[in-house]
Amino acid sequence: MVWSMRRLTMLATIGLLVAGAGAAQAGVVVVMSVGGDDSGELERMLDDAVGDRHELRNSDDYTREAKKRGLGSSDPRDIADVARSLDADVVVDAVIRRDDGEYLLKIKLRARDGRVAKTVLVRMKAPKLGPAGKREVAREVQDAIERVLRDRRDRDDDRDRDDRSDRDRDADRDDDDGDGDGDGDRVARRDDDRDDDRDDDDRDDDDRGDDDRDDDDRDDDRGRSRRRRPAAGREIRRPGLVVETGAMALSRTLSFSSQAGFEQAPKGYKGAFVPAGRVGVELYPFAIGAPRSVAGGLGVYAVYERAFLLTTRSDQTPDVKLTTEQSHLEVGARFRYAFGARPNLPSIIVGVGYSRRAFTVDRTPLVDRPPLDLPDVDYRTIEPGLTLRIPLGTDRLALALGGQGMLVRTTGAIQTVAEYGAAEVTGVAGNVTIDAAITPRVLLRLRAEVTQMGFDFLGKGEMSNNRDNDPDQDVGGALDRWLGAAANLAVSY
DSSP: OHHHHHHHHHHHHHHHHHHHHTOOOOOEEEEOOOBTOTTOHHHHHHHHHHHTTSEEEOHHHHHHHHHHTTOOSOOHHHHHHHHHHTTOSEEEEEEEEEETTEEEEEEEEEETTSOEEEEEEEEESSSSOOHHHHHHHHHHHHHHHHHHHHHHHHHHHHHHHHHHHHHHHHHHHHHHTSOHHHHHHHHHHHHHHHHHHHHHHHHHHHHHHHHHHHHHTHHHHHHHHHHHHHHTTOOTTSOSEEEEEEEEEEEEEEEEEEOTTOTTOOOOEEOOOEEEEEEEEEEOGGGGTOTTSSGGGEEEEEEEEEESSOEEOOSSOTTOOEEEEEEEEEEEEEEEEEOSSSTTSOEEEEEEEEEEEEEEEOOGGGTTSOOOSOOOEEEEEEEEEEEEEEEEEETTEEEEEEEEEEEEEEOOGGGSTTTTOOEEEEEEEEEEEEEEESSSSEEEEEEEEEEEEEEEEOSOSHHHHOTTSOSSOOEEEEEEEEEEEEEEEEEEO
């Protein structure tokens, strides 16, 4: 009966091992920064390859933990200490260097104890990979990680089987009550122990051999350590500096509401799109050195837009072109947060800015002519805003949706007593942007924006009350809408 139970136990164990042998289980994998890769593209490729199947610890996680433990070298023992602190199963340690006129990307997969378990070598004509090359390398790395994890699980299973065999032999010895087989089991167990000791010695020799091989690569590791800081974590969602400039088109319409059939109602303004220019700057000072830190999300920005060749004509003097200025200036502060470690995940930006939008007409040529029935505006507002950036399947193409509320401080001449007087004013702004990366540092940025200001006049201005020489209020409100479309080039660092 005892032997029958033993056979059943062993058969069940073998069945479970066979059933689970092909199942890939997720592990915890650390991706260190890639030595020699100043662009950060190769590190992002490895982050994506790991994050698709396993729990990722990126280079910032590694650096933070290493600093906490006072470990700064690339020695395998230090890597092992940090890996254990991060509860990692595998550490991806890569470096790229020139080799015989080509580039050699050496990806070492280190086990939890710091030794090199697998190595993937990739020869490249340039220090970067195209989409197909990235997919191929990602597959190789994923397969190699699976083999490392599977080897570790096999070793753990072997130890579990040995423990179970020991327990079975102890049970048999107790049941046989001093049977000679029990002595044989004890001898076999001692022999197994001696074999395990020899295996441990062999493993120690292997580890020393790995350490010797690591010593051969120490120059590469030191080179990676020196270059790690500029390249760490650099990705398209977390630039430290962005400068954009380019052409745009601006349009404005101003309409008034008055009683139906009121003959003296203001005609407002209907402007066609006119050429304009746009310049924008975003600066995240801490992101230049630590892009994935919380402080790296703190930034400032400035935007300036101005129309060119814009003129206005009066209905009463259509032969006179009046030079007109339409411009927008905005400065502010913001906080940027990127979800997850992969560059094709969303990010958000919250901020607040001070904005000035002006539309003013040079009326000097009308000194001896009928006045222009169109008020100037000079909006000065505080604008809290929120932007959601959504990558479209890849980090190279993204859609950004932004909205701003407008806390109006002043509106300019339109609210003077000589014009339309005091009013309740509300404003909103929104924009849609498509970012298409031409290179990791250069973006084509297509942007459409709308700004709308609404007035509810209180009946305290000459142009809202006395257009027909009657003190009753004639004009109740106004809607001022600005439209813009831009195509800019943006350079990021």
